[in-house]
Amino acid sequence: MKHTTEIHRINELLKLNEEKSAFLDDSVSHNPVEHYYSASIFEREQAAIFRRLPQPLVHSSELKEPGAFLRRTLAGLPLLITRDADGHVHVFLNVCRHRGTRLVDEQSGCKHRFTCPYHAWTWDNRGELIGVPHQKLGFPDLDRAQHGLKRLGCSEFGGWLWVNPAGEEAPDIPAFLQDYAPDFSWFGGESLQLLHVEEQTREVNWKLLVEGGIEAYHFRVAHRNTIAPYFFDNLSSYESSGPHLRSILAKRSMADLRTQAEADWQLRDHAQVVYTLFPTTQLLVQSDHIGWVHFEPLSASSTRMRLCTLVPANRVETDKDLAHWAKNHAITVKTLSEDFEIGESIQQGLRSGANEALNFGRFEGALAVFNQQISDRLSPE
Ligand code: FES
Ligand SMILES: [Fe+2]
Known part of the structure; x- marks a missing residue:
């Protein structure tokens, strides 16, 4: 990411925070509940998306x-x-x-x-x-x-x-990643080492899991016992390139930047930058390490996940560093598990008849963009 983009995104979020507003799409949108439990839709996703994209x-x-x-x-x-x-x-x-x-x-x-x-x-x-x-x-x-x-x-x-x-x-990955290909240098993907891995299988549709990572509306409530105190309430932005999304979830420390020179601003230190690499990858870029979530959809209502913590390869020597990474991995797993439990609870109610569709508010616009990417790829039944 260019530094000018970091500055632009930070200013945008600080302004929204000042105005007590949020990053808003033009309208609310809806996604039929069937999209999350239909076996035939899952088969079409398998053929058109999971078996097709790198x-x-x-x-x-x-x-x-x-x-x-x-x-x-x-x-x-x-x-x-x-x-x-x-x-x-x-x-x-x-x-x-x-x-x-x-x-x-x-x-x-x-x-x-x-x-x-x-x-x-x-x-x-x-x-x-x-x-x-x-x-x-x-x-x-x-x-x-x-x-x-x-x-x-x-x-x-x-x-x-x-x-x-x-x-x-x-596969031609730079072409596939479009605008986000250079970001792999920005966050140093090649100089990382995979240090911790946890695998989980959850009874939930893969899309509910991806959706849990691309809005900050739920932080204050669902993550009140973990990461919520570090983040502004409902303050995030997103943009897309091709089928991929880059979301920025603002931390409270971003407010401190108002008194610092823009040239010194580092987005990673004051936000979680989430790359949703279509279809099944999320990279959670933190100030000094990266969480990597790989979703492996098994059926319409079951997903296996690999939650990994990647750290700078030159920082795996001292006990102090190793303890720091272990602690961060544990926080990541605990926080994501909060999301996954909510995902399972949604899955259990999908067929109840309570909702014909799930509702995405104007500050949950990334969810609509993500689902549109899926719909665009599915052949008609
Ligand atoms: S060698 Fe016979 S099945 Fe592999
Ligand atoms: Fe979450």
């Missing part, structure tokens, strides 16, 4: 060494992700090309070859088939080159590995 699945610090591998799932696809001896990353379907067994069971580790647990066909970490027991007898005409592991396209950008679920083509 998503950041791994921070590069999780897959640093040659020979490192990880398992992940993306939109129901079981993946094996490897880094070869030359430092190149590969993403494969974690499925044996003989009779379809899951090739690798371990979640992560270091290996240069993978042997299927059923009949021991073996591939190297570039996906080449290198071993078939009794091949001459059983598969005399087998062309090994045609039986490499099935590959998905991937690119490393900004500190993350982005996977294309739709095919072998490497």
